[in-house]
Amino acid sequence: MGTLQAVTLAILLLPAAGATVLGMGAFRLPRRAVQLIGPGVVWLAFLCVLVLFADSLSQAKAHDFTYWTWVQSGSFQVPANLYVDRLTVFMGLVITGVGGLIVTYAVGYMEHETDGSYARFFCYMDLFILSMLLLVLAGNLVFLIIGWAAVGLSSYLLIGFYYWRYSAVVAARKAFVMNVIGDVGLILAAFAIFASFRQVTYSGVFASVPHSDGFALELIGFLLLVGGIAKSAQVPLHTWLPDAMEGPTPVSALIHAATMVTAGVYLIARMHPIYDVAVFSHYTAAGIGALSALLAGCIAMVQTDIKRVLAYSTMSQIGYMFLAVGIGAYGAGLFHLLAHAFFKALLFMSAGSVIHAMHDEQDMRKFGGLWRDMRVTSVCFLIGSLSLVGVFPFVGFFSKELVLGDAFSDPNGGGFPQVLWVIGFLTALLTGFYTGRMWWIAFWRPPSPERPVEHPHEAPRVMMVPVVILTVLTCVGGLLQINAGFHPGWKLVEEFLAPAVGPLGWEARGIEYLVTAATFLLGLFTFWLAYYFYIQPRFSVWSARVPRLQQLLEHKFYFDEVYDALFVRPLDRAARGGDRWLEQPVLEGTPEEVGVVATSSAAALSLTENGYFRAYMLVFLGGALAGAALLLAYRVFA
Amino acid sequence: MPDYGQFQSAGGTLDTRWFLLVASILFVLGAIGVLVRRNPIVILVCIELMLNAVNLTLIAFSRQLNNLEGQLFALMTMVVAASEAVVGLAVLVDIFHFRDVEDVDELNELRG
Numbered sequence: 001m002g003t004l005q006a007v008t009l010a011i012l013l014l015p016a017a018g019a020t021v022l023g024m025g026a027f028r029l030p031r032r033a034v035q036l037i038g039p040g041v042v043w044l045a046f047l048c049v050l051v052l053f054a055d056s057l058s059q060a061k062a063h064d065f066t067y068w069t070w071v072q073s074g075s076f077q078v079p080a081n082l083y084v085d086r087l088t089v090f091m092g093l094v095i096t097g098v099g100g101l102i103v104t105y106a107v108g109y110m111e112h113e114t115d116g117s118y119a120r121f122f123c124y125m126d127l128f129i130l131s132m133l134l135l136v137l138a139g140n141l142v143f144l145i146i147g148w149a150a151v152g153l154s155s156y157l158l159i160g161f162y163y164w165r166y167s168a169v170v171a172a173r174k175a176f177v178m179n180v181i182g183d184v185g186l187i188l189a190a191f192a193i194f195a196s197f198r199q200v201t202y203s204g205v206f207a208s209v210p211h212s213d214g215f216a217l218e219l220i221g222f223l224l225l226v227g228g229i230a231k232s233a234q235v236p237l238h239t240w241l242p243d244a245m246e247g248p249t250p251v252s253a254l255i256h257a258a259t260m261v262t263a264g265v266y267l268i269a270r271m272h273p274i275y276d277v278a279v280f281s282h283y284t285a286a287g288i289g290a291l292s293a294l295l296a297g298c299i300a301m302v303q304t305d306i307k308r309v310l311a312y313s314t315m316s317q318i319g320y321m322f323l324a325v326g327i328g329a330y331g332a333g334l335f336h337l338l339a340h341a342f343f344k345a346l347l348f349m350s351a352g353s354v355i356h357a358m359h360d361e362q363d364m365r366k367f368g369g370l371w372r373d374m375r376v377t378s379v380c381f382l383i384g385s386l387s388l389v390g391v392f393p394f395v396g397f398f399s400k401e402l403v404l405g406d407a408f409s410d411p412n413g414g415g416f417p418q419v420l421w422v423i424g425f426l427t428a429l430l431t432g433f434y435t436g437r438m439w440w441i442a443f444w445r446p447p448s449p450e451r452p453v454e455h456p457h458e459a460p461r462v463m464m465v466p467v468v469i470l471t472v473l474t475c476v477g478g479l480l481q482i483n484a485g486f487h488p489g490w491k492l493v494e495e496f497l498a499p500a501v502g503p504l505g506w507e508a509r510g511i512e513y514l515v516t517a518a519t520f521l522l523g524l525f526t527f528w529l530a531y532y533f534y535i536q537p538r539f540s541v542w543s544a545r546v547p548r549l550q551q552l553l554e555h556k557f558y559f560d561e562v563y564d565a566l567f568v569r570p571l572d573r574a575a576r577g578g579d580r581w582l583e584q585p586v587l588e589g590t591p592e593e594v595g596v597v598a599t600s601s602a603a604a605l606s607l608t609e610n611g612y613f614r615a616y617m618l619v620f621l622g623g624a625l626a627g628a629a630l631l632l633a634y635r636v637f638a
Numbered sequence: 639m640p641d642y643g644q645f646q647s648a649g650g651t652l653d654t655r656w657f658l659l660v661a662s663i664l665f666v667l668g669a670i671g672v673l674v675r676r677n678p679i680v681i682l683v684c685i686e687l688m689l690n691a692v693n694l695t696l697i698a699f700s701r702q703l704n705n706l707e708g709q710l711f712a713l714m715t716m717v718v719a720a721s722e723a724v725v726g727l728a729v730l731v732d733i734f735h736f737r738d739v740e741d742v743d744e745l746n747e748l749r750g
Contacts, residue, residue, distance in 0.1 A: 611746025613681070614673050621669055 004055060005065045008082050011048045014041045015130035022123035027116050038122030039103040042129050046096035056089045060499035064139055064203055075198055083139035083202050087500035091136040091266055098258045098341045099129050101466035105349050106250035108463035109356060128154035132259050136266060140201040141190040148186055152179035155255050159247040171243035178240040182230020189223035206273040217274055221281025224271055232264030233315050234292040234322060239559050241315055245307040249352030252307060257314050257344040262337045265321040269330045269501050283416060286326025290423040293319025295557060297430035302553040306351050306364040309438050313388060314344055316427060320403050323424060327417045329406035330501035331494030335481050339399035342477050343387035346470040350381040353463055357456035369447030373456050378443050380471045385439050387474045389432045389523045395477030401516045408515055411506050425519055432523035436530030445535055657698035665691035676741040682726050689719045
């Protein structure tokens, strides 16, 4: 086994070991050990990924490490292999790098938990990192499915971390069910791939894509997309993400902003040889992304829970990523993924610091005055917000402009990418508005009379340092890829990823300057406009004037209600019917009857056990005599 | 080879029927004792009586049929009877450790 091969395996084994140790020793390990092991294994995995990164910088070739043959059954053969190309390395850096910062932050955030819960939390976090790394390192579809499902499981465990809270348990269950819908899509896609190619390894599948028929590829593309939209919370399988905010805030930052929800984007980028041919499913991905971006942006404008605003903005930003990878601009989509991991983790973690200081209050209308009391956190949050809006020079500006610019200048698709660009542009304006609303209300406004804490304290250093590091990354991350703003600037991210996902198929055009300026300035304008809506009431609150629209948005376009009426309640009723007509009379009744027969016959038989020794002996002798008599009779008469 | 077929005595040979008569009297006595007596030790003694009645029939038939197996089997029965007596008496001694039992019917905790 070569060094690189061993290092790749170590990336998986380190978090696995961490999760195992923490899980087995939850109540015995001292807190200090938990604080070391939990984030420690993630950072060690990060070092291993850095080794792979150094290797991938020196050469662009992909590695396909086969460790052993896992399944061998007729023509179905699954090697235990890990696939390492630049896309894997890129995702691995995001997962372990940003993940390491977030797990470190959690050391401070979770400090009020009991020892058992504390260790349990880090056990789950390491389990999540392991699953996510397996998802991106997988070299065949079976490993991909295992990683994919394990990610859903650890997300379920972490959303339901406060298992004594009813709402958390319900939210965890909802997330799990929605994710399983996606898992089924992915598994069916794997079946379809095996049926058409007789292969399950990436290298084998992609080699046979060019000689296969279009319909099968479209089918595979759509099935993969079902998996992708469920995991990435895109319309119409998005309803679990806002509820998932029941989990602890570091979980929201790690899973529901930086890594897990981007798995769908990764999937499309990884399967790009299929999507490059399957045009319909490819553009469907882009359309769903744009639609999700717009809908989530609308809903975010009326939310009052600070984490829910962030959740909807996450959904909206992932919509941008889907838009980009859906039109074939993989570099742009993945760069936005990286940028989003920086600034959304930053936003969630500074929001977490605020929630921590506010004794778990999440309603931002009850905050206010944080600019005065928590200056550092406020500055970090402002930088994250501006990056989310897409303001120069933060990383969000470069990535969002790249996505929108690529959509604007895409010559293929007969104008469809330009329609998507319009939607993306409108969403950018909404983003400015709801982000501004959140910032002005929660941080700038004078303290609310309902504020739970008179003198909030800044977070401890272990929480502050990761936040500051992410702030710095948000400020300088744009330097990786400046060609969106300064055409033709360097484009390190796109060039790094090009060997894995292919270069952009068209030349970006010059008119983008104007478009870039318009998007960025109008986004900033709506951010500033929110000030006049919520702080200086120069305009009355817009939503009061259109109560119908407000109602529609507050009910999140009635997705939950429709799903309730279509699936939840009919199934509930069917379950009740089954309980009444099948479970109680048949399944429960039958064993009960058997029991009744057994006890009543036992009661009758127990009369013979009367406790008189001579009675037993009489029966015994009688039996022996009868036996002897039978034997004699047989001898005499037969 | 010695002749085991006939019981050698001064007056001639004894018929097998006499042995069987004695054995059945012993067996019935034992059986009645097991059924009507209450003292556990006496019951054990009666069981031994029944076992020995059976031994007697085995040996009697062994002699009549000129076959050693009956005697061998009687030896085995004696071994089993000895073990049974050991176990039975040990159980009784253990019971007497914590309670005085004059009547086996007092040991009726497992009745239905």
